[in-house]
Amino acid sequence: MKNLFKKVFVIVLASLVLVACANNDKKVADLSDDIYDFTISIEGDVFKLPMTIADLETAGWKTSDRLTEKIAPNEYSSSIAFRKDGKKEIRVGIDNLSQNTIEAKDGFVTRVYIDLESYKNNLAPDIMLSKGITGKSTQEAVIEAFGEPSYIYESDTAISLDYDMSDYSGGYEFWFSNYDKKGFVLTEISIYTRTLDEDQKGTLNNEVSKETPQIVKDYKKPTALGEDFREWRIKYGDNVYQLPTPVSTMIADGWILVSENDPVAAKDSKWGVKLRNGNQSISVNVTNYDENAQLVENTFVTEFEFDDYSSKIPFELAKGITPNSTVADVETAFGKGDFDDSDKSWVTLSYGDYGSSLRFIFDETGKMISMTLDYSPEFAN
Numbered sequence: 001m002k003n004l005f006k007k008v009f010v011i012v013l014a015s016l017v018l019v020a021c022a023n024n025d026k027k028v029a030d031l032s033d034d035i036y037d038f039t040i041s042i043e044g045d046v047f048k049l050p051m052t053i054a055d056l057e058t059a060g061w062k063t064s065d066r067l068t069e070k071i072a073p074n075e076y077s078s079s080i081a082f083r084k085d086g087k088k089e090i091r092v093g094i095d096n097l098s099q100n101t102i103e104a105k106d107g108f109v110t111r112v113y114i115d116l117e118s119y120k121n122n123l124a125p126d127i128m129l130s131k132g133i134t135g136k137s138t139q140e141a142v143i144e145a146f147g148e149p150s151y152i153y154e155s156d157t158a159i160s161l162d163y164d165m166s167d168y169s170g171g172y173e174f175w176f177s178n179y180d181k182k183g184f185v186l187t188e189i190s191i192y193t194r195t196l197d198e199d200q201k202g203t204l205n206n207e208v209s210k211e212t213p214q215i216v217k218d219y220k221k222p223t224a225l226g227e228d229f230r231e232w233r234i235k236y237g238d239n240v241y242q243l244p245t246p247v248s249t250m251i252a253d254g255w256i257l258v259s260e261n262d263p264v265a266a267k268d269s270k271w272g273v274k275l276r277n278g279n280q281s282i283s284v285n286v287t288n289y290d291e292n293a294q295l296v297e298n299t300f301v302t303e304f305e306f307d308d309y310s311s312k313i314p315f316e317l318a319k320g321i322t323p324n325s326t327v328a329d330v331e332t333a334f335g336k337g338d339f340d341d342s343d344k345s346w347v348t349l350s351y352g353d354y355g356s357s358l359r360f361i362f363d364e365t366g367k368m369i370s371m372t373l374d375y376s377p378e379f380a381n
Helices: 002-029 053-058 116-121 139-146 247-252 327-334
Strands: 039-042 045-048 076-084 088-095 108-115 127-129 151-154 158-164 170-177 185-193 233-236 239-242 269-277 280-287 303-307 338-340 346-353 356-363 368-375
Touching (some): 039 108, 053 108, 076 108, 247 269, 327 346
Antiparallel strands (some): 039 045, 039 127, 151 158, 233 239, 269 280, 346 356
């Protein structure tokens, strides 16, 4: 009877092993042979990038890391740790590919980092990529499977093989280290892609608000110029503005939005937006400072220009600077600026840095032919 029980036990155990092996073989078979399909097997489960947090959680991966962190459009949160059974660890990058600010948990996992040195504390998972590449593959095996790298970095202690899409929308990086001088071994793999399929695109939060955002409502239009250009005030035409200035405020003052009133993603900018007042047209940069996608009319103008050839909008800055002012007038008002007379046809006089600057151009006769007041802070205030 005991022998019969042992035989049954052995048969059942063998069956379970065969089923497990068959399931594992099926999962590995699910890996695409095209490396740019971006599939990866981690602890026997096959994932295809980009994927969702739910895909990881369904496979048993958990994190207590930063999933409520806010991510603006086209930004990403990097190096978020996930563990499985408290024993294996991967790190991922989460992208916001929508037009609105989201929490990390609602983004797409577009990057996976495998630290193979974690074998020292048994955290490195079993992984497999296309064409049979594993965490134990050699440099020669990677090149044989993936072909010649897009870029190779080599030093005495490290070698990096990069495989990138031509538009840099995805790729792989393999790091081999030789810190112990015993030969190069694979110590880190990263895989990334930001290319969504049509079904994934359909889940993006691209809704555009039709309500005027509070940040636009809070704008207080100044009634007078300040004492210094760094207050970012300008009398432009018949109105005084302070940068950044809501497009809707200018529309209320009689400007017509010539460009399409298209959506602008949260925390994003759009160049070349055209406005017209009478027979004068200007092309401006606008920024959406809200956390949700907004129409152009609910964004902020971040620069005003005068151009003697195309945009002859009369202006006045602090201390009476107008299109009739000279270099001497400007320097008397604002002090010595960065003066450049290297071109024989004109000279430039500049103050400040990119994103917070005032720039003049004068022709060889000393006549002002251009002025740009630019203030585009990270946050409107």
